[in-house]
Amino acid sequence: MIPIGGYNVIIENILKDVELGLGVDCFDYREELEASANKVAFTGMIDQYFDYKHGVLEYRSLRFKHEVLDEENHQGNAVVSYTDREIPYTRIIEHKKFEYVLQPKTVITREYPADWKRGDEPYYPI
Numbered sequence: 001m002i003p004i005g006g007y008n009v010i011i012e013n014i015l016k017d018v019e020l021g022l023g024v025d026c027f028d029y030r031e032e033l034e035a036s037a038n039k040v041a042f043t044g045m046i047d048q049y050f051d052y053k054h055g056v057l058e059y060r061s062l063r064f065k066h067e068v069l070d071e072e073n074h075q076g077n078a079v080v081s082y083t084d085r086e087i088p089y090t091r092i093i094e095h096k097k098f099e100y101v102l103q104p105k106t107v108i109t110r111e112y113p114a115d116w117k118r119g120d121e122p123y124y125p126i
């Protein structure tokens with residue numbers, strides 16, 4: 001679930017007074033970054049962090065299909081999961097249901113599982 005106001009409020013507070021570098025691949029500055037602090041928290045791919053010395057881990061990726069629907073309510077809930085073999089997507093997200101906005105239309109996103117290859121977003125480690 002999503003906290004009231006969304007995650008932005010939490011993240012803005014966490015990052016208050018913190019120096020940020022965006023759009024930067026930390027591996028381009030690895031030595032410099034590791035020398036700059038006593039402890040480093042790394043949030044990327046753990047196999048990449050160890051230079052793939054034990055090979056590449058398996059990940060699962062996702063493909064998103066967004067739609068604007070001409071209906072006030074689509075599924076009555078923010079997230080509905082689909083586990084049937086016949087249905088190609090695994091979830092439908094109805095975004096307005098996170099914050100209960102009142103609008104005549106609704107935006108949904110279907111999530112389709114996708115095989116992962118290097119360069120894709122590694123959403124889920126297997």
Ligand SMILES: Cc1cc2nc3c(=O)[nH]c(=O)nc-3n(C[C@H](O)[C@H](O)[C@H](O)COP(=O)(O)OP(=O)(O)OC[C@H]3O[C@@H](n4cnc5c(N)ncnc54)[C@H](O)[C@@H]3O)c2cc1C
Nearest residue numbers: 001002023024025026027042043044045048062111123124
């Ligand atoms: C589609 C989807 C929906 C989800 N919905 C929910 C939900 O509703 N509620 C919930 O609680 N959880 C949800 N989750 C799970 C949640 O998003 C994850 O568990 C959480 O984000 C993991 O946090 P993290 O910090 O470990 O990794 P991430 O959030 O993936 O953060 C890793 C960060 O590291 C950055 N990074 C990686 N490599 C590098 C690099 N080389 N250099 C610089 N930066 C790098 C990435 O860009 C990214 O910003 C969802 C996940 C997915 C995929």
